[in-house]
Amino acid sequence: MLSKANNDLLTQTGPGTPCGDFLRSYWQPIAAADEMPIGGAPLPLRIMSEDLVLFRNDKDQLGLIGQFCPHRGTDLSYGRVEDGGLRCLYHGWLFDINGKCIDQPAEPKDKKFCHKVRHAAYPVREKGGAIWAYMGKGEPPMIPDFEFLMGPEPNRHTFRVVQTCNWLQGLESSTDPAHTTYLHRRPPGKKSVRSGSDIAALRGTEPPDISIQQTDYGTRIFAIHNSPNGKKYLRVNNYVYPAGATPSTSTGESGYQGRWYVPIDDYTHCRFEFFYRHSEPLNKETLIQNHHENVAADNRHVRRPENRYLQDREELKRNESYGGMGLYFPAQDAFAIETQGAIQDRTREHLGSTDIVIIGVRQALLKAIKKVQEGGEAPWLQRTPADNPFADFICTSGYIEDHEDGPSFCQRVLASKAAAE
């Protein structure tokens, strides 16, 4: 349970809010790269309650500027891409990728006042199949070289989905190892299209033993399952500052997923998924097909509150899925978090022993937000290429020795990593 003050602190992300300042200290993914093809239309985006438009100018440079024209407020996302910028349709004012007004064609030559107009603009970069924005103050840090952004293109793929609830509910779903045994249960022998694994065969159907460790990058999360073959199966997941998670999806050593939760406003957010394999290409055709079968053109899941997530009670009774909502994990997660309410009232919840992760991640977040609120620097900002933010980062799943637990397994992996360097 949280106090109302702490629930507000964690969930309010608009300009000037403490959590908003914390999130703005980092680069945030704002769109999938394939949403901004060369020559494509400007894309209106609301990010952390700010209305913006992302566009490529006619030199293929990306810009992110305020959505509404500073002249008299017309929507620039309908504008013309020309002359090095984005031109408003109403009176032709032209803005470059830095938000600078560079033309006011309707004003007489001696009365132009471009230099007096300041329009909102944020730096943008393309990395790892996503477009990222820095909406904070001062010199931007680096976008860390996550494996899931840096691997060869055939080994990774990025999706963006809109979910109708506060960002923290999304993040909490990706860091919570207790729910997978229930919400995502599937019949034995049924492989996941996304991970390619028979999860029940790997993990069994009993609840895992869960523990956490706080680290420099966030929170390390351990879930140990008693596998049907008598061995212990460990999943190491992570909460990563500021809004990331790396749930290991039973793909073992072969790879994992990065996820990132970006507020649109306080009642909706984008979930970014970064699929990644270390050494083999992804089956992109199947992944993309699976995505399009389950996500509509508005970037929301086909299963949504308006159709009661197409729940099929007969499917549930036959145990073909746990909740009668098909076998697509992200739609099951969307059901769980969207029905918690637009902003979950955490003053009314009753946390149990398996919610240790939820408590740990909130503690890490509150500490970081308060540090920024008091004028300190947000944690885990990478300032120079020489910094190695991933020194103690582990994301994996697999069988461990009987005598090992999560922390001792990680200690062994980090020691052998250090010895190899």
Ligand code: FES
């Ligand atoms: S409102 Fe945009 S140019 Fe006038």
Ligand SMILES: [Fe+2]
């Ligand atoms: Fe889930």
